[in-house]
Amino acid sequence: MERRPAAAVNVGGVVIGGGQPIVIQSMTSSKTDEVGKTLAQVKRLAAAGCQLVRVAVPDRGAAKALDTLVGASPVPLIADIHFDHELALAALEAGVSKLRINPGTMSLKALNSVVARASRLGVPLRVGVNSGSIHRDYQHLPRVEALVKSALYYCQVIADLGWDELVVSLKSSSVTETYLATEQFAGQSLYPLHLGVTEAGTIGSSTIKSAIGIGGLLLRGIGDTLRVSVTGPPESEIPIALGILRALGLRRGIDIISCPTCGRSGYDVAAVAQEVEDRLGSLELPLKIAVMGCVVNGPGEAKSADFGIAFGPGGGALFKKGQVVAKMANDELLYALLQLIDEEARQRN
Amino acid sequence: MERRPAAAVNVGGVVIGGGQPIVIQSMTSSKTDEVGKTLAQVKRLAAAGCQLVRVAVPDRGAAKALDTLVGASPVPLIADIHFDHELALAALEAGVSKLRINPGTMSLKALNSVVARASRLGVPLRVGVNSGSIHRDYQHLPRVEALVKSALYYCQVIADLGWDELVVSLKSSSVTETYLATEQFAGQSLYPLHLGVTEAGTIGSSTIKSAIGIGGLLLRGIGDTLRVSVTGPPESEIPIALGILRALGLRRGIDIISCPTCGRSGYDVAAVAQEVEDRLGSLELPLKIAVMGCVVNGPGEAKSADFGIAFGPGGGALFKKGQVVAKMANDELLYALLQLIDEEARQRN
Numbered sequence: 001m002e003r004r005p006a007a008a009v010n011v012g013g014v015v016i017g018g019g020q021p022i023v024i025q026s027m028t029s030s031k032t033d034e035v036g037k038t039l040a041q042v043k044r045l046a047a048a049g050c051q052l053v054r055v056a057v058p059d060r061g062a063a064k065a066l067d068t069l070v071g072a073s074p075v076p077l078i079a080d081i082h083f084d085h086e087l088a089l090a091a092l093e094a095g096v097s098k099l100r101i102n103p104g105t106m107s108l109k110a111l112n113s114v115v116a117r118a119s120r121l122g123v124p125l126r127v128g129v130n131s132g133s134i135h136r137d138y139q140h141l142p143r144v145e146a147l148v149k150s151a152l153y154y155c156q157v158i159a160d161l162g163w164d165e166l167v168v169s170l171k172s173s174s175v176t177e178t179y180l181a182t183e184q185f186a187g188q189s190l191y192p193l194h195l196g197v198t199e200a201g202t203i204g205s206s207t208i209k210s211a212i213g214i215g216g217l218l219l220r221g222i223g224d225t226l227r228v229s230v231t232g233p234p235e236s237e238i239p240i241a242l243g244i245l246r247a248l249g250l251r252r253g254i255d256i257i258s259c260p261t262c263g264r265s266g267y268d269v270a271a272v273a274q275e276v277e278d279r280l281g282s283l284e285l286p287l288k289i290a291v292m293g294c295v296v297n298g299p300g301e302a303k304s305a306d307f308g309i310a311f312g313p314g315g316g317a318l319f320k321k322g323q324v325v326a327k328m329a330n331d332e333l334l335y336a337l338l339q340l341i342d343e344e345a346r347q348r349n
Numbered sequence: 350m351e352r353r354p355a356a357a358v359n360v361g362g363v364v365i366g367g368g369q370p371i372v373i374q375s376m377t378s379s380k381t382d383e384v385g386k387t388l389a390q391v392k393r394l395a396a397a398g399c400q401l402v403r404v405a406v407p408d409r410g411a412a413k414a415l416d417t418l419v420g421a422s423p424v425p426l427i428a429d430i431h432f433d434h435e436l437a438l439a440a441l442e443a444g445v446s447k448l449r450i451n452p453g454t455m456s457l458k459a460l461n462s463v464v465a466r467a468s469r470l471g472v473p474l475r476v477g478v479n480s481g482s483i484h485r486d487y488q489h490l491p492r493v494e495a496l497v498k499s500a501l502y503y504c505q506v507i508a509d510l511g512w513d514e515l516v517v518s519l520k521s522s523s524v525t526e527t528y529l530a531t532e533q534f535a536g537q538s539l540y541p542l543h544l545g546v547t548e549a550g551t552i553g554s555s556t557i558k559s560a561i562g563i564g565g566l567l568l569r570g571i572g573d574t575l576r577v578s579v580t581g582p583p584e585s586e587i588p589i590a591l592g593i594l595r596a597l598g599l600r601r602g603i604d605i606i607s608c609p610t611c612g613r614s615g616y617d618v619a620a621v622a623q624e625v626e627d628r629l630g631s632l633e634l635p636l637k638i639a640v641m642g643c644v645v646n647g648p649g650e651a652k653s654a655d656f657g658i659a660f661g662p663g664g665g666a667l668f669k670k671g672q673v674v675a676k677m678a679n680d681e682l683l684y685a686l687l688q689l690i691d692e693e694a695r696q697r698n
Contacts, residue, residue: 001525131653143653173606173639173653175596176350179568199606199639202623204556208592211557212564219528219565231607231619231640243557247524257522257548258580270581274551290522290548291580304480304492304522 003221006192009124009165012076012097014051016167016225017192022218022250023225024241025052025194026234027080033061035068041234046074048238052225054078054100057087066094078126085110092117098167100126103154104133115161124165127154127191130198131172143172147181148188155191167225169194175213182217192224193217199229206230207240215244254280257305258291267311269293272334279338285345289337290319307340309333352570355541358473358514361425361446363400365516365574366541371567371599372574373590374401374543375583376429382410384417390583395423397587401574403427403449406436415443427475434459441466447516449475452503453482464510473514476503476540479547480521492521496530497537504540516574518543524562531566541573542566548578555579556589564593603629606654607640616660618642621683628687634694638686639668656689658682 008018016023026045030037032055042053057063057079070077078098079091082105091099092114099118103111118125129151131143138146138153147170155166168191170181178197186193197213200206210228217223228237228244245251258273273291280289290308308319316333318326320340328336357367365372375394379386381404391402406412406428419426427447428440431454440448441463448467452460467474478500480492487495487502496519504515517540519530527546535542546562549555559577566572577586577593594600607622622640629638639657657668665682667675669689677685 001529174598175564176568176598180350199608199641201605201607202619202626205592205596205605205626207553207556208560208564208589209596211560212568212593212596215524215557215561216565216568219525219561229608231622240557243554244561247554247558247561249523249525256550256554258550259548259578270551273580277551277554292548 001219001221004186004193005190006224007164007190009167009192011052011078011124011167014076014097016194020224022223022245023051024049024238024245025054025078025225025227026050026237026241027054027056027227029234031062032056032069033059033065035065038065039069039072042069042073042075042077044235045238048235049242050075050238052076052078052098054080054227056080057091058082059087060090063087063090063094066091066096070095081114085114088114089117092121092123096123098124098126100128102128102130102133103157104129104135104150108157111157112161115158115163118165119161119163122165124167125158125163126167126169126194127151127158128169128171128194129154130170131174131177143174143177144180144184147172147177148184151181151185152188155189164191166191167194168192169196171196171198173197173199175209175216178213179216183220183222186217186220186222193222195223195226196229200231202231203236203240206237207243210240211244211247215248218244218248218250252284252286254283254285255288256280256291257288259293267293267316267330269311272309275334276337280341283341283345285341285348287341287344289341307337307344309337350568350570353535353542354539355573356513356539358516358541360401360427360473360516363425363446365543369573371572371594372400373398373587373594374403374427374574374576375399375586375590376403376405376576378583380411381405381418382408382414384414387414388418388421391418391422391424391426393584394587397584398591399424399587401425401427401447403429403576405429406440407431408436409439412436412439412443415440415445419444430463434463437463438466441470441472445472447473447475449477451477451479451482452506453478453484453499457506460506461510464507464512467514468510468512471514473516474507474512475516475518475543476500476507477518477520477543478503479519480523480526492523492526493529493533496521496526497533500530500534501537504538513540515540516543517541518545520545520547522546522548524558524565527562528565532569532571535566535569535571542571544572544575545578549580551580552585552589555586556592559589560593560596564597567593567597567599601633601635603632603634604637605629605640606637608642616642616679618660621658624683625686629690632690632694634690634697636690636693638690656686656693658686 006017076097079096081088134146135150200209228240246253288305290305292310355366425446428445430437484499544563549558577589595602637654639654641659
């Protein structure tokens with residue numbers, strides 16, 4: 001699928017859009033003015049693979065904390081502002097790398113002052129429209145149309161004020177609405193897009209909703225940055241985000257393909273696949289590893305894998321780039337596979 | 350999104366396609382000839398919400414076991430056949446409700462005899478093409494094109510033999526290939542489609558890959574039956590399948606929307622959302638429940654929910670159909686919400 005062309009927006013050195021790899025972001029859940037706790041959370045997020053971190057700025061205390069946080073954070077910070085444009089101005093002074101505003105919660109005059117300051121400082125904005133804050137002129141419309149028109153309207157207002165370093169999101173707690181609104185907006189604009197499903201729920205629920213909504217758009221070539229939203233610790237969002245990108249070949253990493261253990265298999269494939277995943281999950285080599293339980297799909301699927309093993313009734317086979325490189329007892333396959341990958345990792349380093 | 354029109358195929362009373370609700374299926378992992386174990390697994394799958402169960406038929410013993418299994422199963426059974434058309438004929442004699450064949454593993458003569466018998470008995474076939482068994486004439490083509498051409502070719506061969514009660518699947522362990530091949534086939538055929546990503550891996554990995562691949566197609570209106578494939582116990586596939594359908598509003602059930610606990614919230618929203626999910630997860634009422642941590646998105650998002658609670662600094666609010674029906678202390682919100690839903694459930698029963 002060809003990627004939708006989008007303008008490049010530089011967020012403190014991390015580029016969103018412009019054909020760059022898709023950027024993973026998250027948001028702290030600590031109270032922002034508890035600087036120690038917030039900074040610890042930012043560092044945990046960064047260590048997990050989060051490239052941009054957003055912090056809520058609901059009051060003066062939070063805005064003041066930004067002075068310290070911006071200097072100490074290992075990744076660029078984004079300030080999340082609603083209602084109060086004075087807080088947006090304070091965040092800009094503190095040196096944040098991007099502002100997320102929900103223009104539906106501000107007067108045009110307030111928006112004007114924020115845009116003027118951001119433009120002068122060269123700080124990009126995210127225009128975040130969600131179904132809870134549709135522009136009042138569009139509230140009578142069907143939800144998807146209302147989201148698209150609100151987003152287009154606010155982008156135009158800001159562009160008319162002379163600033164177009166914008167990233168745009170259209171979010172709803174309905175996966176289908178989020179998908180349709182984002183797709184429709186994508187066809188009418190060149191601004192880079194931030195993907196996410198709001199209020200996606202607990203880890204299990206969010207994994208499903210986010211994978212469908214975010215993944216469904218990425219499959220159409222749409223999206224430049226993403227956030228998986230989980231009701232829970234923000235660090236838990238990053239493996240899901242990485243999983244979505246890896247599943248689509250958009251991020252390096254081990255991709256383990258393993259078959260359901262059907263009646264054809266005489267071997268505990270699930271346990272072996274889990275062990276491979278546990279041992280190699282954090283490896284950043286872009287390798288496809290096949291763990292197959294039988295000869296029906298085994299050799300065929302293993303052809304597309306870099307390395308693979310297939311268990312068989314009388315013994316199994318070890319594959320490398322679609323070729324059988326050794327036959328051996330089933331019990332020896334896992335060890336042989338791990339050894340092969342270990343050699344590969346050393347050669348590439 | 351409008352649903353793709355597809356022919357209706359009756360599988361032992363469960364209709365796939367024809368505008369009917371999307372059917373959930375799975376496959377046993379026991380050895381089919383261990384009848385007691387297999388039947389126990391079929392019953393667990395059915396109890397979890399699986400509507401059709403496939404069993405592997407790799408040998409005579411498995412085919413013989415079908416005589417007993419077909420009579421005792423609470424849901425229609427599908428026989429999974431590769432290579433040996435004699436096993437397909439035996440499965441048809443045993444009274445299975447559908448045959449899954451991979452025509453790429455049979456000679457045309459063998460296929461002919463299977464189709465003739467299925468047609469005479471009125472048993473539908475699934476034509477399951479996967480990247481491990483592309484027709485040899487198409488193996489030089491790019492994978493997606495090869496999958497589509499193989500599927501179209503085998504459907505035509507079977508239709509020419511006089512039988513067109515077909516369900517079709519095009520599967521690859523690549524989510525993107527599965528998506529593109531299925532979408533392209535969908536535009537060129539009216540046969541109902543079976544969705545799934547093969548070798549999707551462990552539960553965590555499969556949840557992501559299946560939600561993207563299956564959910565991405567459902568978002569385009571494509572798909573009539575689905576299987577989430579997990580390397581592990583097949584019962585674990587059903588909650589993921591149900592989660593995908595519920596996330597897209599394609600299956601009744603409680604949909605809990607809850608916000609990430611950002612710095613704006615002063616309350617443990619995650620714990621409350623999890624408790625609501627635990628208490629109401631199995632309820633089949635099609636209700637949307639909002640658990641919101643603050644006033645920014647709370648009231649707006651809660652408008653689209655049937656019931657909702659939003660925590661606030663000085664106390665919270667209870668919503669019903671977008672209207673605040675009561676204000677109370679934050680600690681009282683959960684109990685009040687559960688009581689409201691309980692009343693609703695009793696009224697609807």
